[in-house]
Amino acid sequence: MARYVANRLAQAIMLLVIVSAIGFAILHLAPGGPLSQFAASAQMTQEDLDRVTRQLGLDRSLPIQYLDWFGRMLRGDWGHSYRDGEAVLSVISSHLGATLELMATATIIAVLLGGWIGVLGALRRYSLFDSLATVGAMIALSIPTFWFGLVTIYIFSVKLGWLPAGNRETVGDGSFLDLLHHLIAPALVLALVETAMWGRFMRSSMLEVINQDYIRTARAKGMPEWRILTVHALRNALLPMITVAGLQFPTLLGGALVAETVFTWPGMGRLFLDSIGYRDYPVVMGILMFSAIMVLIGSLLADILYAVVDPRIRVG
């Protein structure tokens, strides 16, 4: 087990190095490189730019600059926002809570609803419910999230007036019920794609399990059907879902960005778009790297957790 974890950790660190190199490359792809912000302003002469270039060490060779940048990233110095000079990491962390709240809620909805749909679809394979669920999942995966958000706002905010059209809280209120009221629509919109994915994976995982020999053995022993399904089938069918959760993480993060934009939700995705609008490259690159690292850690955790619950993985 320790060996498996060490192995997987080494892989993750290697990936982190490549991910950071890609991030660094993108930063230098910007027209004018990291100095584009200053180059655009008329107040700086070429002389000033050359001086800043030397001061920031941008005249050194790229590998040296990369090592310097990577070292500073590891120490938590991710640069400062062009907009207000605040440290990038503290800007990100002040917006992270709202995003995590949205993602966690959507995941809970997706796991419960998608899991239920998937299990029922597998048990009643090719039934009307199964067919509708399969077609529904495909359509859900094809709807642009932002458009689904717009439709939700139109129906539930404009027409029915049941839900607020955006923001995380009513200014001056901010009670638990108020927060919950604001959370419903964006969480449901974000949960749509997730639910469809969970339903599909759960269905195929459950189908695989209920055709196993040990399920037949359990039936042959005369075990009650509900016990076979819950104790033997469901528990085993849930195991691969850990991997699905890890794989789904990038999609979930991307979906959060879109949902946050439509519902003016003050999270990391919204911050990312605002920063792009301001050409605030340090924050843009910071969030890009931060999201990639989150994905990296997510898949690492998923793999380790899977090895913990399923001993067969550790050997292979």
Added chain:
Amino acid sequence: MTSAALSTVQLAPGHAAWRRFRRHRLALAGAVIILVLVLGSAFGPYLLPFDDTYIDIMKRFAPPLSGAHILGTDELGRDVLARLMMGARVSLSIGFVAMVIAMAVGIAVGAFAGFFGGVVGAVLMRLVDAMLCFPTIFLLLALAALIEPGFVTTTVLIAATAWMWVARVVEAQVRSLREREFAVAALAFGSSNLRIMFRELVPNAVAPIVVAATLNVAKAILLESYLSYLGYGIQPPAASLGNMLNNAQIYLTSAPWLAIAPGLAITLAVTSFNFLGDGLRDALDPRMNIP
């Protein structure tokens, strides 16, 4: 007699695939809808009396089915149906072209990595893994912010964030096919590496490649709509299905039809390609059962 018998045997897999595909009614429906969308966006604009960029400020916000404008007009009085057709033309073109680029890059990287294996393969595939760590929309927007938005850049950016899955599929296929007798035989004949890769191995992986290509179009259309909706894709006055929704949120209360038609068109196109890909997967390779 033998040649006739042989040709029947050779045709059989294709026939079986076609039969399986026909059984998949949703995939068939998807193919028909795609055809209608392509023909409609290619020839539709010539049948309409309105130009997609013609601004008629006196007729702004005309609701659908009122007078000459079938789907109404937008905030500048432009005909929504004309914009929808031109927008679909742009969105579908981006979907196809981005798919072709992504497939070319993905197949090349996957074939090299799968064929040579070793250090080359490991480095290429770790690059693929690393690229997949970035959530697509974040990567797409960060890159889009750095360059001038337009048709070409939007297409290239989408392809740049979509080739990795293709590379994974092709790499796995080529790696397993490389050991098969026909590949070993080609090597014994003295065929060059490139020839073995692209004349022997890749053609044998055509089933998963076709499926990946179809799903890739769906993904590219969806990504274009995200990018243009957020303002970093196709720029007005040119229409795309995504940028038609750009202003729709502001007018959601007063003119909801501006949001409905383009959104439905995107959903219809993407769903059709997804169902088509699903049907092709069932038809071409019954063993592949990835959900």
